[in-house]
Amino acid sequence: MAFAQTTEHSLDFAELTTGPIDITSVARRVVPPTCGATVTLDGYARGLTKDKATGEIRKTDHLVYEAYEPMAVKEMYKLIEQAKQQFEIANIGIVHRLGKLEIGETSVVISVAAPHRKPAFAACEWIIRELKRTVPIWKKEVYADGEVWVEGAE
Amino acid sequence: MAFAQTTEHSLDFAELTTGPIDITSVARRVVPPTCGATVTLDGYARGLTKDKATGEIRKTDHLVYEAYEPMAVKEMYKLIEQAKQQFEIANIGIVHRLGKLEIGETSVVISVAAPHRKPAFAACEWIIRELKRTVPIWKKEVYADGEVWVEGAE
Amino acid sequence: MGLLSVMNLKILFFGATADAAGSREIELQTGGNLTVERLARDLTREYPALSKLKLLIAVNEEYAEAESDLSDGDKIAVFTAVSGG
């Protein structure tokens, strides 16, 4: 895990790792004794990708994720702080994988623990949307006949 | 897994088990090659419970879940069918644990895979709410000095 | 059904109702023309501890309305509001 970085306060965490991500362990690490549920978003390497321009479906061989690591961890912690201000939630864990990912492997896991389900769902949805908008991580799709750095929506 | 029951069609599944539930494997089993994300709700045995009548916080020693098993599986499949009619989602997996659960162990995992995140969040939230309302499963909280079958809200 | 008709019913209890009835399963022989509501009343008379519980009834693994008629061979589940999750 050469690129792994961890900073921890309370039960929140935001990490980058080059190793496989286990969803269970991420979901468990945010659990305080007074909460009964976690909501977890996990993204994974898709085998089929739709070309945004042509609409054509391409078969992806594998993905490569790259990050501006110290800034990415900072930005993930900003999302944690902002989410905790906006939603009634207890703890948040975010782990994003970097490097080469085979199809089907988990690229990102966001787990939110909360006393009540509703804010946990809302916060988790908000965090993945913002992560895709603000956290400096880039995805390269590698095909049999080429590769492309995916450009984000904004 | 004496009480385990499985019926499968497409990548959907609804199961009861007396063994530990691994969140990762549930989340993975609903993944079709065209989807990039799953949303997972996991509920787990809470260590502290607020008494609904008195507001007093009690320390729970362990939980026991019991189900009317064939009807519970049927009702879970009904939720799967209804969710797939209402939301643009690909596959749903529901696993509920029965028997004795130590504090912190997972009682239920609901994973929803979808081409887009928004309906996955909405469907997962809808399913856990309906499951708590309609699926014939009951929870017994066991304390140091007694035990109580929890009665649902409706 | 005629006056002499009888119905054989299987009654299942779960959780709090099993504790109240002191049983998880009973067989019941009864006259014809029995509704879900009437059965619930009869069971509460038989097992007074059930009267403290708000009962839900399923017939043959489906939630049943109070006015539904029961049939010979029906499998009845008697339980309280569910609390899974």
Place this chain on the structure above:
Amino acid sequence: MGLLSVMNLKILFFGATADAAGSREIELQTGGNLTVERLARDLTREYPALSKLKLLIAVNEEYAEAESDLSDGDKIAVFTAVSGG
């Protein structure tokens, strides 16, 4: 800053911008009074392949506005719209 002042900047490229610049990190010595926008224009002149990309700039690990002034020792990251998740 005076006319003779110089700034030493470190420029980092990622993903598509690293491919376009053919480099992941460069050191730059430049005159004072440089804005983010101006630096982006200078870099695009130096590495024409960057002109095909919509650039975002971070200064010292924070997103920067186009009008922000740069300071000696700043660490500048040049990248395209993020695509993690």
